[in-house]
Ligand SMILES: Nc1ncnc2[nH]cnc12
């Protein structure tokens with residue numbers, strides 16, 4: 001059945017560690033001899049009540065300690081790609097958090113090789129093309145980010161770009177100017193989380209100081225009309241994550257989400273799942289939820305799907321982008 005929410009689309013804001021479902025977490029914990037402080041998956045799921053970004057991140061970093069071997073990372077990524085494909089994802093640009101693993105003694109090579117193994121067979125196995133984006137943790141130092149970039153040099157054939165994530169407030173983008181310059185010199189694409197909880201000035205800084213090509217979230221840009229005009233004029237993509245914003249209390253209710261207002265303002269917005277194992281849905285589920293909550297039309301959904309391919313890092317293969325856009329146009333709704 002051609003459900004509207006299963007339109008062909010690209011997912012551009014997805015933390016692979018945020019796809020760790022409770023069942024896989026327990027299976028990996030058993031396999032790796034890691035003790036989880038929860039009796040079972042039910043009890044773990046009950047802990048998924050967050051007050052803000054920080055309270056989510058505490059659980060997110062704690063639970064990912066079950067990931068230890070390259071096989072674990074490959075299994076995690078393969079499970080995500082299978083779910084994403086079933087919900088219409090044709091292209092995925094996937095974040096990972098190297099420091100969250102290297103800081104607990106897992107070599108970067110283990111992480112990248114495991115993820116790359118799943119990504120390399122994704123097109124054949126799931127019909128999903130992929131790219132990998134390495135995020136620096138902004139609540140650690142700029143030096144640590146620089147060390148991470150240096151450590152990644154042997155693996156750059158697997159890495160398309162860099163991002164900036166973790167706790168935002170108090171950690172402005174400008175602190176990471178040098179590491180972003182070094183990343184650009186290595187030919188890496190640049191994105192950054194900004195305006196999720198942080199002020200509109202962080203969105204400006206990400207653009208002006210880091211030179212990012214897309215803003216991850218960018219929700220709070222709406223507080224600054226001048227910034228909105230600029231984002232519209234320059235067609236800067238914003239990778240929105242509406243279910244995440246509700247779960248982390250950036251907006252009260254999905255019905256209050258500014259997604260539709262942002263579309264109406266002419267912004268190039270995309271809809272993504274962020275950390276779907278924690279926030280109640282993968283990207284097709286998210287399309288479904290925003291359609292219901294915001295009374296989006298089929299044309300609105302089609303536009304969001306088109307935006308996702310326009311915002312994707314497919315410049316090296318414009319033919320592929322054109323093919324994906326044609327798939328969106330040809331998709332018929334049941
Ligand atoms: N929504 C989010 N914001 C910042 N860092 C994150 N890491 C994983 N999910 C994140």
Ligand SMILES: [Zn+2]
Nearest residue numbers: 013165193274
């Ligand atoms: Zn995110």
